[in-house]
Amino acid sequence: EDKVVQSPLSLVVHEGDTVTLNCSYEVTNFRSLLWYKQEKKAPTFLFMLTSSGIEKKSGRLSSILDKKELFSILNITATQTGDSAIYLCAAVTGGGADGLTFGKGTHLIIQP
């Protein structure tokens, strides 16, 4: 059974701190790993990682994949209250247009 595990489940930090969110996966036919940010409604796409060791960056967010150790991290530097959300990672498997296997998410709360 495909499995995606995120840690921690929840995290409370102060504005300005740097956080690292973890995602490990055990899936068959792994293709790529996706990170999403979910606030009140549907998730919004952050990153897609397919190759090991190549960091993806978008502003204060960055992410990297380790296909040997089967995990990914999402870093957020200089956190702001607007970063408060649930961060989901999802594994893409199979050869076609496939549904995603999501982790349970990390609930991040940034305190002013």
Added chain:
Amino acid sequence: GAVVSQHPSWVICKSGTSVKIECRSLDFQATTMFWYRQFPKQSLMLMATSNEGSKATYEQGVEKDKFLINHASLTLSTLTVTSAHPEDSSFYICSATFSGGAAYTQYFGPGTRLTVL
């Protein structure tokens, strides 16, 4: 571009009734649509994959007779929760992709919150 809408946003119904949720791709043709369910403080769980013009593929543990999915056109998929019960109360999210799209081009709808009394 690539907007997916859902209707309704929020529905409350009595136990035993059926509820239909629509998912539309507004500016592209969605060859594949996915239905996810999210319980409070839990992650999204894939329920089923539907391809236009064919029967949906349901994930293990999802009752196909209870959750009827129809993907009759390239821009519309519907999920009907039949004989809904309180345990069906959840947040239902659809996503859509087009032929040849990579998985990250799965565009999510805003979700429908279903409350069954």
